[in-house]
Amino acid sequence: MDTKTIIAEARARFNHNSAKAYLKDKYDSKFIIADQGGLWRAKLEIINFLTNSTEEHVILMDNFDNPVKVDRISLLDKLSTTYHTVMEEWYSEWVELEKKR
Amino acid sequence: MGRTREEKMSKGALLFAFNSPKFNYYTMAVATAKRINHFLNLPVTIVTDEDSIPSSIDYKFDNTIKVIADKSNTRDWGMWINKGRYQAYELSPYDETLLLDTDYMVNSDKLLTTFDLPTDFCCHDRTSYLMQPTMSQEVLSVYSVNTLWATVINFKKTKRAKSIFECLKMVQNNFQHYGNIHGFIDSTFRNDYGLTIATRITNGHTTPINDYIPWNLLHAGTNTKVYRNNDNEFNTEYTVMFDHWNRGKIRKEYMTIKDTDFHMMFKDNFMELIRE
Numbered sequence: 408m409d410t411k412t413i414i415a416e417a418r419a420r421f422n423h424n425s426a427k428a429y430l431k432d433k434y435d436s437k438f439i440i441a442d443q444g445g446l447w448r449a450k451l452e453i454i455n456f457l458t459n460s461t462e463e464h465v466i467l468m469d470n471f472d473n474p475v476k477v478d479r480i481s482l483l484d485k486l487s488t489t490y491h492t493v494m495e496e497w498y499s500e501w502v503e504l505e506k507k508r
Numbered sequence: 509m510g511r512t513r514e515e516k517m518s519k520g521a522l523l524f525a526f527n528s529p530k531f532n533y534y535t536m537a538v539a540t541a542k543r544i545n546h547f548l549n550l551p552v553t554i555v556t557d558e559d560s561i562p563s564s565i566d567y568k569f570d571n572t573i574k575v576i577a578d579k580s581n582t583r584d585w586g587m588w589i590n591k592g593r594y595q596a597y598e599l600s601p602y603d604e605t606l607l608l609d610t611d612y613m614v615n616s617d618k619l620l621t622t623f624d625l626p627t628d629f630c631c632h633d634r635t636s637y638l639m640q641p642t643m644s645q646e647v648l649s650v651y652s653v654n655t656l657w658a659t660v661i662n663f664k665k666t667k668r669a670k671s672i673f674e675c676l677k678m679v680q681n682n683f684q685h686y687g688n689i690h691g692f693i694d695s696t697f698r699n700d701y702g703l704t705i706a707t708r709i710t711n712g713h714t715t716p717i718n719d720y721i722p723w724n725l726l727h728a729g730t731n732t733k734v735y736r737n738n739d740n741e742f743n744t745e746y747t748v749m750f751d752h753w754n755r756g757k758i759r760k761e762y763m764t765i766k767d768t769d770f771h772m773m774f775k776d777n778f779m780e781l782i783r784e
Contacts (some may be wrong), residue, residue: 410735410747419749419760426763428641433768436723441624446722471718
């Protein structure tokens, strides 16, 4: 029996809140990258800080609360790329989810 | 010009599988190994016992390590052979090992990130439940600490990782004592509890955040049933159905998931999903 039939026969209702929470779990983990000896989450705060700094090297606290000296441009590139890629995927699935309302 | 030597660390996955009268863990391990090969491109070693190995084998593991199963553990549905996980350190043929439960459904390459984490040992400290987003984190008891999860462990062959597994053995052998200290029911040995205690002891009774995988372990838990959306061997799309109890009535709810790893708490459902 295919899943559409199972859903129809069970008269199951799509749970939007659970699906939204699941997407957050799924994509939150994809923001994480290991680079230059530290663990980073590609979030706007760190991307903005790296964008607005001017030094070649900066020291940042990583996800594990360790101070790490990093090559600013290199880390910025990786975090920006990760951020945009993950957000594109998340948005794409979110749009699909919204259609089920 | 000087010569340089690139030392490549071997990486692989390790599965423990001992058949019980109710569940065929070897079959589960084969299905999980195929998915590990497909999505993670890692070799898989199985630790099992003579009784669990089928007469005709259609999947070849990287290594098959036979041990004598400790059959002294039981839970509500019968014999549960989950003791002896501490042997993972000694038995793993790899420099870096991904130790998984056989009922972990690999649907992506996400676990490869655990090899990049700047630590020699890590496991999950937080969980989420499909269709139950408000579920709280499990604790050893109300008087104790949050439970760590032995479902996914990544470790390197270091002195500290060795100490954790040796400590796990000690906790397993003295589980009743630790049950008394932490206030949990000790009649059934759980690797999750053993690991929680062992990592804390090894780390001087502190909470080392470096030892935690920085995302939640996803469970398919109680009142939840998972259906696969197509019959492809490496299907990654599932419908998750949940029985929402409200005022004595069940309301069926569902959602769809894809390309997401999750841990099946109910083995019957896992067997249905891997059936070809």
